[in-house]
Amino acid sequence: MLPDNLKDLTVPAALEAWDAEALAGGSHEFGETTLWVRPEKIVAVCRHLKEQLQFVRLSGLSCIDRHPMEPRFEVFYLLHSIERNERLRLKVALPGENPVVDSVVCVWVGADWYERETFDLFGIHFTGHPNLKRLMMPEGWDGHPLRKDFPIHGHKYSYQNE
Amino acid sequence: MSENGETAFTAVLETTQEEKLPGGRRRMTLNMGPQHPSTHGVLRILLELDGEIIQKAEPDIGFLHTGIEKQAEALGWQQVVTLTDRMDYLSNLANNLAYVLPVEKLLGLEIPPKAQWLRVMLNELSRINSHVVWLGTHCLDLGAMSMFFYCFREREDILRILEMFSGQRLMTSYIRVGGVALEPPRGWEKVMAKFIREFPAKVDEYESLLNTNPIFVERTKGVGHVGLEKLLDLGVSGPMIRAAGLPWDIRKSEPYSSYEKFDFDIPCYPESDVYARYRVRMEEMRQSARIIEQCMAGMPEGDWKADASKVVLPDREKMKTQMEALIYHFKIVTEGFRVPAGEAYVPVESPRGEIGFHVVSDGTSKPYRVFMRTPSFGNLQCLSDLFVGRLISDSIAGLGSMDFVLGDVDR
Incomplete structure (x- = not known):
């Protein structure tokens, strides 16, 4: 499944040898490795990377909205291994309708706020997250600001008739 | 949160509902911030205290979210x-x-x-x-x-x-x-x-x-x-x-x-x-x-x-004397x-x-x-x-x- 230029790299090759089904492709551009992971396998892949391949740090986690393309959302995980001095980007493709993916808080505690932020700003649901509520926007806010169909300017309410 | 942390968390919640701890002590909820001198910004922390000891601390961020x-x-x-x-x-x-x-x-x-x-x-x-x-x-x-x-x-x-x-x-x-x-x-x-x-x-x-x-x-x-x-x-x-x-x-x-x-x-x-x-x-x-x-x-x-003429603005001198530099200048400034x-x-x-x-x-x-x-x-x-x-x-x-x-x- 992996392109040829990834097969020579240790981490993608090791992941493919461990579970070829989990990966849906990948690329190596500008010296940065990106692996596409099947959404249902994300926790297993992350746990394997952390426990077997020394990726002890989750550096960041967020999302890209490809509206109006489908699959609409790309959730990305920026992984870092201090021991290997290597970085890896995992990506999960999610549909625009009801985007749900398993939470990785059980692997890295630090994923907590990143997942809450992604839930808040993109509306991605992370199943298994201990406390999935809005982080940046006020409680009860309508919509998810970083989605491409959310306007950049404008007022939510008209104050003229009040 | 780790499993131990989670159990400690729920234990804290349960005792809060009871309000009283053994020995007649009470648990207190303290709101630290959003404008507290030592938070250096707008951070709110919800503290649950047993005397002087913090039992639970929950930060609340997003007050400075500017998008x-x-x-x-x-x-x-x-x-x-x-x-x-x-x-x-x-x-x-x-x-x-x-x-x-x-x-x-x-x-x-x-x-x-x-x-x-x-x-x-x-x-x-x-x-x-x-x-x-x-x-x-x-x-x-x-x-x-x-x-x-x-x-x-x-x-x-x-x-x-x-x-x-x-x-x-x-x-x-x-x-x-x-x-x-x-x-x-x-x-x-x-x-x-x-x-x-x-x-x-x-x-x-x-x-x-x-x-x-x-x-x-x-x-x-x-x-x-x-x-x-x-x-x-x-x-x-x-x-x-x-x-x-x-x-x-x-x-x-x-x-x-x-x-x-x-x-x-x-x-x-x-x-x-x-x-x-x-x-x-x-x-x-x-x-x-x-x-x-x-x-x-x-x-x-x-x-x-x-x-990199397509990215960096040209020198003033070049812009005034060279046609190409002027075009790049226009492109960079407008688009x-x-x-x-x-x-x-x-x-x-x-x-x-x-x-x-x-x-x-x-x-x-x-x-x-x-x-x-x-x-x-x-x-x-x-x-x-x-x-x-x-x-x-x-x-x-x-x-x-x-x-x-x-x-x-x-x-």
Whole structure:
């Protein structure tokens, strides 16, 4: 499944040898490795990377909205291994309708706020997250600001008739 | 949260409902902030106290959320640089650099050595600036009022130098895609040399005021300990990790902007308490001064912006005499430059830890998505671990030792 230029790299090759089904492709551009992971396998892949391949740090986690393309959302995980001095980007493709993916808080505690932020700003649901509520926007806010169909300017309410 | 932490959490909740603890004591909920003098910004912490001991601490952030990531999608590639300053007013040059590097990576730009040296030099200056302000305010929290004045004396000198270079004291936006914004000003060497010559003695001065100060030592030594494994798991980076005994510095492990050509040490202390974090930052200031000295001694000759006519504005002289330069000038000013489709992430060691911008381009003149991985956001997640089970007075020392800027957390 992996392109040829990834097969020579240790981490993608090791992941493919461990579970070829989990990966849906990948690329190596500008010296940065990106692996596409099947959404249902994300926790297993992350746990394997952390426990077997020394990726002890989750550096960041967020999302890209490809509206109006489908699959609409790309959730990305920026992984870092201090021991290997290597970085890896995992990506999960999610549909625009009801985007749900398993939470990785059980692997890295630090994923907590990143997942809450992604839930808040993109509306991605992370199943298994201990406390999935809005982080940046006020409680009860309508919509998810970083989605491409959310306007950049404008007022939510008209104050003229009040 | 770990399994143990979770059970402790629910246990706390249950006893709150009962209101009373054995021995007739009661649990109290205390609202710290949003405007509390020691939170250095708009941070709210919900504390649950059993006497003086914190049983639960829940940070509430988002008060300074300005939607910078959304705004970045509406501006041109070069304009986003000005937004990065406003995230964190203390390490603005590191923020500029962290944004500019992945964009230059996508563009495939070659940055001339002089621009790289200038970037390194000013980055280290802003590291000193940030640590000096941290030291002053941290000591203010701990009751050492006079430190604040000493530290702000040096900060004023640094801000004057930054103003000399960019015309701005805080929002410098000096580092741009393709090099730096302006030619270095006349006479900067003299001012910088004077500052760097005097600065190490000032660090000694700070240390003589604090290292033997029994109140300061008592309030910081052994306070706020969190294990290294826990810190890594939480995504903490920067001085906090180095104060926990791991010599991990992005300037050494993944050098950017020619950092591999400079000679400096990574200060590292194993105690992982507030005092160790203080020691690490003090030592880092000395190392930064060392790097600036090397920058000044070996400043290369040549241009301070890249030779890329489609990205960098042409010289005034060229613009007025060459047709092509005028066309490029018009294109850059009206539309901005286009960046080839792709995505890149380059980590940078800011004064607070790892900062990096995950930049996504779809080939147009505006970024498609800019994810800002800010160090304060990652570091603040360990607040609960620093607080729970400790005295409320120690929590202030622990909070200060994290060195976060709330604008950087909320973006």
